[in-house]
Each structure stands twice: as structure tokens, then as C-alpha cells.
Amino acid sequence: MAQDSEKAELLRNEREGVYWQPFTANRHLRANMPPRTLVSAEGAYYTTSEGHRLFDTLSGLWCTPLGHAHPRIVEAVRRQAETLDFAPSFQLTHPGAISLAERIADLAPQGMDHVFFANSGSEAVDTALKVALGYHRIKGAGNRFRMIGRERGYHGVGFGGMSVGGIVSNRKMFAAGMMPGVDHLRHTYEPAHMAFTRGQPAWGTHRAEDLVRLVTLHDASTIAAVIVEPVQGSTGVIVPPVGYLQRLREICTANGILLIFDEVITGFGRMGENFGAQRFGVTPDIITFAKAVTNGIVPMGGVIVTDEIYNTFMTGPENAIEFCHGYTYSGHPMAAAVGHVVLDVMREEGLVARVRELEPVLEDAIHTLKDLDTIADIRNIGLTAAIDLKPVDGKPGARGQALFEAALRGGLLLRVTGETVSFGPPFISTAQELRDMVSTLRQLIIQVG
Numbered sequence: 063m064a065q066d067s068e069k070a071e072l073l074r075n076e077r078e079g080v081y082w083q084p085f086t087a088n089r090h091l092r093a094n095m096p097p098r099t100l101v102s103a104e105g106a107y108y109t110t111s112e113g114h115r116l117f118d119t120l121s122g123l124w125c126t127p128l129g130h131a132h133p134r135i136v137e138a139v140r141r142q143a144e145t146l147d148f149a150p151s152f153q154l155t156h157p158g159a160i161s162l163a164e165r166i167a168d169l170a171p172q173g174m175d176h177v178f179f180a181n182s183g184s185e186a187v188d189t190a191l192k193v194a195l196g197y198h199r200i201k202g203a204g205n206r207f208r209m210i211g212r213e214r215g216y217h218g219v220g221f222g223g224m225s226v227g228g229i230v231s232n233r234k235m236f237a238a239g240m241m242p243g244v245d246h247l248r249h250t251y252e253p254a255h256m257a258f259t260r261g262q263p264a265w266g267t268h269r270a271e272d273l274v275r276l277v278t279l280h281d282a283s284t285i286a287a288v289i290v291e292p293v294q295g296s297t298g299v300i301v302p303p304v305g306y307l308q309r310l311r312e313i314c315t316a317n318g319i320l321l322i323f324d325e326v327i328t329g330f331g332r333m334g335e336n337f338g339a340q341r342f343g344v345t346p347d348i349i350t351f352a353k354a355v356t357n358g359i360v361p362m363g364g365v366i367v368t369d370e371i372y373n374t375f376m377t378g379p380e381n382a383i384e385f386c387h388g389y390t391y392s393g394h395p396m397a398a399a400v401g402h403v404v405l406d407v408m409r410e411e412g413l414v415a416r417v418r419e420l421e422p423v424l425e426d427a428i429h430t431l432k433d434l435d436t437i438a439d440i441r442n443i444g445l446t447a448a449i450d451l452k453p454v455d456g457k458p459g460a461r462g463q464a465l466f467e468a469a470l471r472g473g474l475l476l477r478v479t480g481e482t483v484s485f486g487p488p489f490i491s492t493a494q495e496l497r498d499m500v501s502t503l504r505q506l507i508i509q510v511g
């Protein structure tokens with residue numbers, strides 16, 4: 063603990079603003095308090111510089127389902143650093159990347175057998191968009207350049223991902239630099255029709271018809287791909303209405319448009335299946351992944367594509383390189399080593415099945431909060447959930463912020479955006495920990511008022 067308070071002291075003495083924190087209200091933070099710092103983590107808990115032990119309600123940022131400091135991962139990192147710490151990814155490779163690609167393909171829906179590695183969700187999304195453009199061009203349909211995203215979608219912060227994304231605040235500052243030819247589907251969240259739904263809402267399937275409107279407006283022959291998160295994670299666990307994703311699939315297939323599922327959050331077990339595609343029974347043409355594949359320990363992302371897409375690149379006109387795209391760190395040996403251990407642990411400990419067992423526990427627990435008058439909505443699916451707090455008049459976000467602050471002292475690390483609190487606890491959580499999380503939350507919500 064002495065060491066922790068020394069660290070806290072160090073951070074208090076930091077040079078003002080040299081570290082410009084991502085996605086952070088830096089001005090507000092520095093005016094009001096020293097940086098909030100996490101100094102250690104083990105299992106499902108973080109420790110802050112003030113010495114508070116916090117239950118990790120979002121698995122880091124949806125990325126550490128096996129918990130922190132997993133001994134097998136620690137060992138794999140050490141061993142790999144000693145054996146092969148880096149391998150150039152262009153024209154060369156290493157055994158770990160090849161075998162990890164094979165294992166990921168084995169987990170993916172049938173017919174999706176090819177994996178291209180990147181290093182983050184944002185890179186995975188931009189890779190997926192480029193695969194879609196390249197695919198159509200090879201097919202002689204280079205005029206298919208449009209991308210269709212969805213309102214409230216989050217697809218990372220690259221120029222492609224930002225453009226297809228639908229979070230207004232992430233777009234407007236950079237509007238002039240957005241990718242041309244992007245349009246958006248309407249989102250499916252209408253609380254008047256679905257508040258407090260457990261799992262998938264029955265209302266909203268017809269919102270998929272919005273794609274017919276866009277196809278008519280732009281003409282199918284100009285559209286390359288539709289990209290959606292099966293469950294919109296970053297905007298607060300917006301669950302797809304029953305049959306909605308199936309209908310998007312039908313419309314895409316009928317019009318020669320590729321369907322991309324951005325599974326950066328839903329991939330690798332969070333939905334109680336390997337991928338959201340399997341949970342919802344819809345096979346896209348491209349899946350993006352990141353986060354959980356390496357338990358967040360070493361960055362990794364990537365895309366999985368159908369045999370049709372891969373074979374098109376392999377049999378298209380012979381360029382020196384079929385797909386001129388890649389990253390220095392694609393398939394990084396450290397990430398590949400960790401990815402193998404993550405998949406080993408998930409399989410040996412039956413963690414995807416455990417998510418299926420924990421889903422009703424989280425669902426039952428979180429929906430008990432419905433009786434609190436400051437709660438506007440509660441949603442859940444797989445091992446994810448979200449609650450919306452009612453905004454205080456004239457002070458949007460204030461109640462959410464107060465809850466976040468109170469939780470930092472009250473035992474929970476919360477992910478709060480505006481008045482929405484999102485949950486994606488580690489797969490290693492016990493049923494009791496999930497119930498305790500919700501009862502602590504109840505106390506905190508009452509305390510904040």
C-alpha cells in the first residue's frame with residue numbers, strides 16, 4: 063500500500079496536461095481532481111491509487127473476460143518474449159500467427175475460414191471496409207463504393223470507422239474529413255416500445271426495411287457493404303429486435319451487398335456463443351474482432367472473411383500482392399501467444415457455456431432495479447447489460463457522473479456515458495459477485511439520488 067500511495071503522489075505531481083488522455087474530459091478533470099488512476103489488477107478487481115478495490119463491471123473496456131493477471135497469460139507473455147518477441151509481418155510470418163488464425167476460423171460460423179490480423183478494433187473495421195471495396199473491384203463492380211452504417215453504431219476512430227459510426231459527438235468535429243459515400247440506417251432503440259425488455263425486443267424488426275429505403279435511394283449497384291454491431295455496445299447495449307439481423311442479411315444478399323458484423327465486443331463468448339453471428343443465427347460475410355481475443359493484455363484485432371471473399375482475392379487479376387494492406391504488428395508474436403492461451407482457457411474452463419449460465423443471473427439481478435424511480439430503462443443480453451438513469455432537469459449527464467464518482471469509493475468501477483451505465487463483467491465472475499454488484503449499485507443509486 064505504501065508503494066501505491068507513492069504512485070498516487072507521483073501522479074499528483076505530474077506536469078500539467080503533458081499526458082493528453084484519450085476520450086477524456088481533460089479540462090474538467092484537471093480543474094476538479096487529480097487523475098483517477100488504477101495501479102493494479104487481479105482477477106475481477108482493480109485497485110485505485112487511493113487503495114480502493116473495485117469490481118471490474120466492464121471487464122476493462124469489454125476486453126478482459128478472463129480477469130486480470132491470469133497466471134497462464136503472464137507466463138505465455140514471458141515465454142514468448144524470450145523466444146520470438148517480434149517477427150516482420152510482410153512476406154514472413156511465424157507459427158503462432160498461422161495456428162491462431164486456424165483456431166479462430168474454427169470458432170467462426172461455417173464457411174468463414176480466413177483470418178487477417180490487425181491490432182485494434184479500429185484497425186479491424188478499416189480492414190473490413192477495405193476488404194469489401196477490394197472484393198467488389200476484383201469482381202468488376204468498382205462502382206460499389208458506398209458504405210452503410212447505423213445511427214448509434216460505434217466502429218472505432220479510424221476515418222473509415224468514424225464515418226460509418228453513428229455517434230454524433232465522435233463525428234461532428236471531423237465532419238470535413240469523413241469518408242465519402244456513407245449513409246446510415248436508423249437505429250432500433252425506441253424506449254416507448256421496448257423499455258425494460260429482457261433479451262431481444264419484439265418491436266423494431268421493421269427497422270431493417272430502412273435498408274430497402276437506402277438501397278432504393280442510392281441504387282444497389284453503388285453499395286459495397288452494410289456494417290452493424292450485432293448488439294450496439296458502446297452506446298449502451300442496444301439489443302437487436304427479433305428477426306432484425308436476419309432481415310438485414312436477406313436484403314444484403316438480394317442486392318449483392320456484403321454484410322459486416324462488427325464483433326469487437328460480441329466476439330469470443332460475450333453472447334454465450336463464440337460470436338454474435340451464432341447467437342443470432344445470422345452469418346455475415348465479414349466479422350471484425352479485437353478485445354477479448356487477447357484478454358486485453360496485448361493489443362490484437364482482425365477480420366474473418368468467407369471463403370468466397372478470400373477466394374475472390376486469390377483468383378482475381380494477378381497483382382504483385384492481392385491485398386495491399388497490413389500493419390507492422392499484424393499477427394504480433396506476443397499477441398498470438400496470448401491469443402492461444404485465451405482460447406485454451408476458454409475451452410478448458412468452459413467459459414462460453416459459463417456465460418450462458420450467468421446470463422439469467424445477471425438478467426434477473428439487473429432487472430430488480432426497475433423499482434427505483436431514477437431508472438429510465440434496463441436492457442440485457444449475453445453477459446452484457448445497461449441501465450439508463452433519468453437525467454436531472456437542465457443537467458444532462460450529472461446523475462451518471464455522480465454515480466460514477468460514488469462507485470469509485472463504493473467498490474465498483476463503472477462505465478458511464480451520459481446517463482447510461484453499461485455492464486460486461488468478466489466471464490470468471492461468480493453468480494454471487496454479479497448479485498453483489500447489483501446490490502451495491504442499488505445502494506449507490508439511492509445514495510446519489
Ligand code: PMP
Binds near residue numbers: 217324325
Ligand atoms: N468496434 C466496436 C464494436 C467497438 O466496441 C470498439 C471499441 N469499443 C471498436 C470498434 C474500436 O476498437 P479499438 O478501441 O480497439 O480501436
